[in-house]
Amino acid sequence: MHILIVEDDPRLVRMLDRGLTEEGYSVSAVGDGNRGLAALGSGGFDACILDVRLPGLDGFEILERARAQGVATPVILLTARDAVPDRVHGLRIGADDYLTKPFAFAELVARLQARTRGRGAAERCLRCGPIELDTAEHRVTVAGQRVELSARQFSLLEYLLFHCGQVVSRPMLLRHVFGYTFDPGTNIVDVHVRHLRQRLGPAGAAHLAAVRGVGYRMTDEER
Numbered sequence: 001m002h003i004l005i006v007e008d009d010p011r012l013v014r015m016l017d018r019g020l021t022e023e024g025y026s027v028s029a030v031g032d033g034n035r036g037l038a039a040l041g042s043g044g045f046d047a048c049i050l051d052v053r054l055p056g057l058d059g060f061e062i063l064e065r066a067r068a069q070g071v072a073t074p075v076i077l078l079t080a081r082d083a084v085p086d087r088v089h090g091l092r093i094g095a096d097d098y099l100t101k102p103f104a105f106a107e108l109v110a111r112l113q114a115r116t117r118g119r120g121a122a123e124r125c126l127r128c129g130p131i132e133l134d135t136a137e138h139r140v141t142v143a144g145q146r147v148e149l150s151a152r153q154f155s156l157l158e159y160l161l162f163h164c165g166q167v168v169s170r171p172m173l174l175r176h177v178f179g180y181t182f183d184p185g186t187n188i189v190d191v192h193v194r195h196l197r198q199r200l201g202p203a204g205a206a207h208l209a210a211v212r213g214v215g216y217r218m219t220d221e222e223r
Contacts, residue, residue, distance in 0.1 A: 033057025
């Protein structure tokens with residue numbers, strides 16, 4: 001999935017680029033309004049993170065012109081903390097969502113997932129082996145059988161399925177599922193994974209592999 005970032009703060013761009021790439025996204029970034037409009041108008045992106053305050057065209061102008069050109073790419077606006085009129089105006093002219101600065105990276109990822117998965121029924125379902133998770137219905141099945149999960153277990157499984165086939169480190173899980181920006185010095189990740197395995201049963205747990213010294217990986221093949 002390809003994300004366009006239109007933002008003139010180099011430090012924020014580097015942070016978003018690093019974090020979104022770690023999440024499995026492909027990222028392109030531009031730092032001014034004119035290039036932002038050209039990039040958004042190209043139609044080659046699944047979503048756009050658009051700052052309101054930019055050199056050249058501002059975010060509102062970019063959004064208005066892009067929508068007038070028929071560009072339907074989901075757009076998340078970045079606004080100042082107290083800019084309520086900006087947020088209202090942005091939504092009225094076609095923004096799909098907004099975040100106020102400073103924002104939590106985990107919230108940005110969640111909003112991106114919500115806006116992009118809503119573009120098709122297939123995108124709302126995550127699958128790996130016999131495990132299927134429907135994000136819209138908040139439903140999990142293993143080999144067709146419904147499995148009841150807590151909210152935390154659901155978030156953990158969703159993150160693992162989103163990265164099916166990839167190794168997900170414990171720090172990544174701490175940051176993006178549990179909201180820690182530091183290592184709390186506990187085995188919270190391992191405890192929750194163990195409980196998740198129990199809920200998934202033998203058929204589901206067989207597809208959740210531990211990677212020694214690193215973290216976990218969901219696999220299509222039984223471990």
